[in-house]
Amino acid sequence: MEQGGRCPGNQPITEISGWHVHHLVRRVDGGPDINSNLVMVHPNCHNQIHVNGLKVVKLVRESGL
Numbered sequence: 806m807e808q809g810g811r812c813p814g815n816q817p818i819t820e821i822s823g824w825h826v827h828h829l830v831r832r833v834d835g836g837p838d839i840n841s842n843l844v845m846v847h848p849n850c851h852n853q854i855h856v857n858g859l860k861v862v863k864l865v866r867e868s869g870l
Contacts, residue, residue: 812846813861825851829861 811817818824824845830836844863846854854861 807840808845808864812850813844813864814847814850816847818845818847823848827851827854827861829863 808818810819812824816822825848827844827846828836828838829842829844832838836842841863844861846861853859
């Protein structure tokens with residue numbers, strides 16, 4: 806898994822915590838349904854992103870750079 810099983814806030818994403826696939830660039834703004842535009846977040850984190858107008862960035866793994 807590209808995110809190492811973690812939310813961008815560095816907390817583990819599990820079946821118990823649940824997850825939501827978030828578009829970094831909203832589809833209504835032209836964001837595509839491709840991996841580079843998607844990030845997995847917890848449902849509560851997804852809500853906070855939208856309620857507070859937060860911007861999410863996709864983390865890059867150190868290996869292979």
